[in-house]
Amino acid sequence: MQNIQGTCLCEKNHLVIKEYGNFVYSCHCDMCRKMSAGPVMAVDPETSDNIELQLDEASVTYYHSSPEVExxxxxxxxxxxxxxxxxxxxxxxxxxxxxxxxxxxxxxxxVFYDRKPHYYDFANETKKMSSSWEEI
Ligand SMILES: [Zn+2]
Ligand SMILES: [Zn+2]
Structure with a gap:
């Protein structure tokens, strides 16, 4: 797929992925679960060359969850x-x-499958990686 359009709920922020397939992964890490009330379902478009951010800067908040990550x-x-x-x-x-x-x-x-709490589980057959990036 090319030029895949995305928006937030209120549609003030638009994001475009220039080129992508259909790969989706989940992250079970503590930070993702806390910020989103559950595991994050994510896509990985890689670098800024492959995306176009059309953000309403007045409606975007950046949080540095670690020194190198926003x-x-x-x-x-x-x-x-x-x-x-x-x-x-x-x-x-x-x-x-x-x-x-x-x-x-x-x-x-x-990913971060070893951090997943026991109260939920996906039934899908997926590859599972631990927080040390070893396959489980
Ligand atoms: Zn919004
Ligand atoms: Zn995470």
Whole structure:
């Protein structure tokens, strides 16, 4: 797919992924679960070359969850937009912003699986990685 459009709930912030397939993964880390009331479902468009951010800067809040990572949220509707590793220029985005990806998603990976609390489980057959990036 090309030029895949995404928006936050209030549609003040638009995000475009220039080129992407249908890969979706979940992150079970403590920070993702706390900020979103559950595991984050994410897409991985990689670097800034592959995306176009059309953000309403008055409606975006950046939170540095670690020295090299910022997370962006819509400050009007609260929607989680993306995770950005600043030194690697690596973006991972909220998959649910992109209906065209979700319609045909291939949910193939769960990361930080060792951090997942016991009260939920996905039934999907996926690859599972621990917080030390070893396959479980
Ligand atoms: Zn919004
Ligand atoms: Zn996470």
């Amino acid at each position: 997370r962006a949220f819509c400050s009007t509707c609260g929607t989680y937009l993306f995770w950005h590793h600043l030194t690697r220029d690596h973006y991972c985005m909220n998959a649910e912003l992109f209906p065209d990806i979700i319609k045909q998603a291939n949910f193939g990976l769960q």
